[in-house]
Amino acid sequence: MNGVSKVSPGVGTGLSKPVAAALSIVDCDFHPFVPLQEVIARMPARARRSVQVSSYAAVLGREHNRFLIPTGEPLRLDAVPTRGGLAGSDPAFAVADYLDRWGIAAAVMMPIQAMGVIAWAAEEVVNSYLAAMNDLFLEMWHAEDPRFKMLISVSPHDPDAAVREIERLADKPGVVGFQIPMGEIGLGSSAMFKVYAAAAHFGLPLVLHPNSVDCSLQNSPSCAGRVTRSYAEHHVLLSQPGQGAATQLVMSGALERFPTMRVVLAEFGFSWVGPMMWRMDTAWQRGGGADGLLPRPPSEYLLNQLRFTTQPYDEPGNPRDLVPILDSMQAHRTLVFSSDYPHWDTDRPDVVLRRLPVELRERVAKQTAMETFGTRLGL
Amino acid sequence: MSEALIDCEYHVAAPDLQLLLPYMEKSWAARFVRSRFSLPLGREHPGGGSLTEGSSLPDPATAGAALAAGTRAALLVPHQVMPVAGWTDTLLCSVYATALNRYVREHWIPADRRFRMAIAISPHEPELAADEIDRYGEDVSAAAIVMPLLATHLGQTHYRPIFKAAARHRLPVIVHPSGREGTIVGTPVLSGMGPRHAGEYHSLIWQAAVTNIASLVYDGVFIDLPDLRVVFAGFGFEWLPGVLWHLDMEWRSLRIDIPWVTDPPSVYVARHIRIVIDDLGLTPPEASRQIANMLAEGLLMWGSNSPFATNSAAEVLDAMPEKLRAKVAFGNAAETFGSRLLTEALA
Amino acid sequence: MDNDRVRAGVVDEFVLNRFRVVDTPAGAIGVVRTTDGFYAVLNRCPHMGAPVCVGTDLTTSTVASRPFEYRLAHEDRVVRCPWHRWEFRVDTGESIGNTTKARLLRFPVIVEGAEVFVQYRAARGAAARVKETPQ
């Protein structure tokens, strides 16, 4: 270099070596933003007047001071787009900063901005808000790069509207699945069956994700106990709504009823899966209420139909301790990669895949996701 | 010679309200009767399951003979206290817990020299609960405290009078499911809309333990009270490794907000938390061994869950790694509950 | 000598406590001016390899205290990772609060007149655990 310096005050310098060729990855949990003014502008005038869409804070649904984030910001501080704005708000930047850098063949977009509707009362406001947002994700993200894959966000309050939204968008290129903002909704209740039937008709997997207002709003997904004091305590319990969802879906008989249905539990972790599966089987064997609904042990439905993501990837003191945990959940067919980009607790693709046992890497990076989302991934 | 055992969870119950009324002030006894207080059924385990057809609740005279062979000491858990978690008359809960304790002290403790009390308390009124603990503070027949969980997490200040009294007398606090979690307002919720049936309850009840372990460690309870031990019985143990990894991981990221946590959270768990294994369910024995191997050696203790036992002592211990067997059977409980447990001379 | 060092800028270009990242044959290195001089660390977090010098300035942390007390410490000497917020001392490379044995990799900085150089061959501290290339 002969003392000739290249000073780079810019972004992401430390991650400058692309590894695109080495890995081909499907990321099952990627978080983009769309401009909310644009979403709101597309809503009918009457719905626009709703207080709930009138401010960014209301849309996020977070009671800001409830448990303060210790360092003030839930996003990756190095992923701020060069042109400014929130990390995850600029498709072109995300292509360079994330897709191209890590060789991401498909990134399944989980829209956090859709989640706040769990607390909204007016169904037509929810429906038009989600429809406008869905359109915008297709236009702004999938159109920018077809590797950005779309989840249709549907109302958690109105199964008929959810079915209509699925029917409206299911055949659009780029759509790979649908998501329901998590809340205290009966995922195992018969009210949801028409939604599952529509999804089954189109072959769309359901993806569930922490709501981001978990344990906050009335009707938001609860953590066990009641109210966590600190963000740290809250964050350690992030997986609990996923455990509740898995239990409901399996033990209610919903998965038995819709055998082609696949559900991805994104960002709920995975080290609890094997242990909870044993508990489900125990309860079933003892006639604890699920026995009349399920002709086969709960573990069969769980292993066949539920998928779990790698992030947040466990970090045991002894990495070998993960092996029996991965074995217990049959990770070769239930575990899919996720990054959670650009959130602060993101996992780096090559690091996570390298920490997995060798024989799992290909499966987790891509193959199981391809089996789950099918040809819609276009891979 | 059978291997030495300490039974950390031997359920006892009063078969009839009449047996408790003498241990209340007259006016309270009259109130219990007048308002048709319904004594929780002793034959029902609060966390699910009941006695099998034909079997009956043990009574003090025969229970000693029913202890597993090799039992050196048994902690009597009056599980009829668990439902107080779902009751709203918090003073009544305390009066009731006091009566249960006096009943156990007078009817059960003299029946077998291996019996020790777990002092039943209602967590609703922590000051009254502390008084109750103080009452048995010097009584060698009491070796622990037992209570159900409320929705409020154990790290929050509500419980401090209980924990201070417990630490003062070096009595570990056992928490146990109440069966009300997820359904009755005021008890811990479980994630996912509330369990629709016992199977969903059993699948999720361990979450209540996780939440409270996180709360205890992150809110620094064991830093304020270094002598405190909290024991989780009836929640299983197979979920622990993943939880400990996450507790440590979040601490590495968020320590700035809980700087009083100066050691990895898993270290506080190893020092201050104990887990009673009373049911293996369908966890494969090999998996149990692998999981137990990942945990601190002093963490796990055996409890029979009698008379609702689903596994024999041998079945549970066979599912432990060989190096842990004697610790789970005996050593860890002896260490945790201390000298009161094995003292010969009882009043 | 020239082969061992890379120019990081002139002194006046450095905003107090804000990293400038320079590419060197040893990888990207963050150089920062503090009230007691310049420091340089590899722009790679020992946890997962995040660009640890990007996104935040040197900052301040908290140290051991009684529960619910916050005592400030390490004023303006803390490198806080933009990803999982692990914290390290910029001068020693060590973890704040001893949450990990891993350290930042440090390099000597030389100031000659107004010019600032980093000696990229003279790394000190434990090597970062994360390599760039997947196996």
Ligand code: FES
């Ligand atoms: S990569 Fe820096 S803290 Fe995780």
